[in-house]
Amino acid sequence: MIKRFSIPLTMFLFVSNAFALPLNSSVPGGVAVIDIGGATEASFNHDNVMTITENGKNYAILGIGLQQAPGDYYLEVGKSQIPFTIHTADYPTQRLTIKNRNQVNPAKAELERIFREKKEMNKMFSYFRSEEKIDLEFFLPSEGIISSEFGLRRILNGQPRSPHSGIDIAAAEGTDILVPSAGIVSMTGDYFFNGNTVLIDHGKGLITMYCHLSKINVSINEEVRKGQKLGEIGKTGRATGPHLHWSVSLNNKRVNPRVFLQ
Ligand SMILES: [Zn+2]
Numbered sequence: 001m002i003k004r005f006s007i008p009l010t011m012f013l014f015v016s017n018a019f020a021l022p023l024n025s026s027v028p029g030g031v032a033v034i035d036i037g038g039a040t041e042a043s044f045n046h047d048n049v050m051t052i053t054e055n056g057k058n059y060a061i062l063g064i065g066l067q068q069a070p071g072d073y074y075l076e077v078g079k080s081q082i083p084f085t086i087h088t089a090d091y092p093t094q095r096l097t098i099k100n101r102n103q104v105n106p107a108k109a110e111l112e113r114i115f116r117e118k119k120e121m122n123k124m125f126s127y128f129r130s131e132e133k134i135d136l137e138f139f140l141p142s143e144g145i146i147s148s149e150f151g152l153r154r155i156l157n158g159q160p161r162s163p164h165s166g167i168d169i170a171a172a173e174g175t176d177i178l179v180p181s182a183g184i185v186s187m188t189g190d191y192f193f194n195g196n197t198v199l200i201d202h203g204k205g206l207i208t209m210y211c212h213l214s215k216i217n218v219s220i221n222e223e224v225r226k227g228q229k230l231g232e233i234g235k236t237g238r239a240t241g242p243h244l245h246w247s248v249s250l251n252n253k254r255v256n257p258r259v260f261l262q
Contacts, residue, residue, distance in 0.1 A: 021054055022061060022136050023259045027089035029066040029151045029163075031250060031259045034084050036060050039077040047251045048128040049075070050204035052136075061136070063205070063250025066151060066163050091151035091163060098157060098240060110192060117191050124187050124199055124207065126252040131203025135226060138180035138260040141210065142233060142244045144171030150256040165254035166209070166247035173214050173242040175233040180208070181260075185222045185230075194245065195237025198230055205252070211245040212236050 024033040035057060036042055042049040042060040050061040060075055060082075070088045074081035106114060148168035154161045183202040191197050194211035198218060201207050214234025218224055235242045248257040 020136055021052075021059065023262065025256070025259055026064065026085060027087050028064055028068045028070065029089060029091070029254070029256050030064050031255050032060075032062040032064060032084055032086070034060045034062060034075055034082060036075070036077050036082060039080075041078070042082075043076045044073070044251065047126075048205060049251050050134070050206060052134065052204075061250065063253035063255045065253040066165070068253075089151065091153055092149075093155065094148060094152040094164070095155045096157075096240070098238070106192070114192050117193075121191075122252070125249045125254075126205075127186065127201060127207065128205045128251075129184075129201055129203050134203045134206060135181040136206075136260055137262055138208075138248075138257070139178075140169065140261060141180045141208075141230075141246055142169045142171055142175055142177045144169040144175060144233070144244070146170075147243055150258065166211075166245050167257050168243045168245050169233075170241065170243040171233050173232070173234050175242075176229050177210055177213065177231045177233060177244055179224045179226055179228045179230050182226050183208070183224055185218045185220055185224060188216050188218065188220055191237060193238045195239065196231070196234065197237075200224060200230070205250055207249045208257075209245075209247040209249065211247075212239045212243060214242070 021033050022031050026032040040051055042051055044062055052059055070086045072085050074083055147170040148164055150167050152164040181202055183200040186201040187199040189197055196213040196216055198210045212234055213231040215232040218230045233242050233244050246257055247254050
């Protein structure tokens with residue numbers, strides 16, 4: 001049922017990753033896995049970066065924004081800096097047509113709500129909650145067809161929009177959505193673009209988002225376990241049909257969820 005990995009493999013830099021580390025993909029929209037020696041804390045552009053210990057080695061797990069320019073950068077580790085390179089990625093283009101013009105160019109009255117929701121969402125994505133054990137091996141939260149990949153450059157009714165910040169899984173309304181990794185529900189709500197939405201905080205700046213739900217089965221501050229049902233697929237908010245929009249955010253950068261699917 002689920003479409004296979006369709007992103008060109010040349011996009012990723014493979015290293016000999018330990019079992020529980022995410023795929024090292026130092027590209028815009030990817031995740032860089034950086035050996036930080038004896039250090040246990042790291043930051044990039046003044047943002048806290050997730051660090052983990054795996055097989056006795058310490059790593060920074062850095063989310064790279066889709067808008068980040070490729071090039072050479074430094075990760076701040078205590079008083080020293082570790083150089084790393086962000087390579088180029090090539091994401092395809094997708095053209096979409098949406099009939100409800102109000103959702104393409106929202107009316108003035110809606111703009112205030114959209115702005116408020118964007119601010120709220122951004123605040124949620126910037127949380128950095130300390131957590132000892134983080135399960136970085138996700139599974140696809142719902143069964144269905146991948147109808148839109150992460151990073152697609154979208155043209156909506158002829159107008160270029162921001163690239164796709166998650167992956168879309170299309171399935172019948174009411175299909176179960178399962179928690180792909182343990183965490184705490186940090187937000188639930190009904191949003192203009194995203195419809196019924198759930199955010200799960202997995203710790204150290206790793207936050208996942210589930211949108212357009214027809215039903216939400218969890219509540220705010222609830223501790224959720226891997227495999228637990230969090231809701232059902234729907235088409236609330238801006239959606240052309242029933243699907244799950246699934247986003248993974250790391251240090252407040254939306255990254256390719258496939259990095260965590262191994
Ligand atoms: Zn989507």
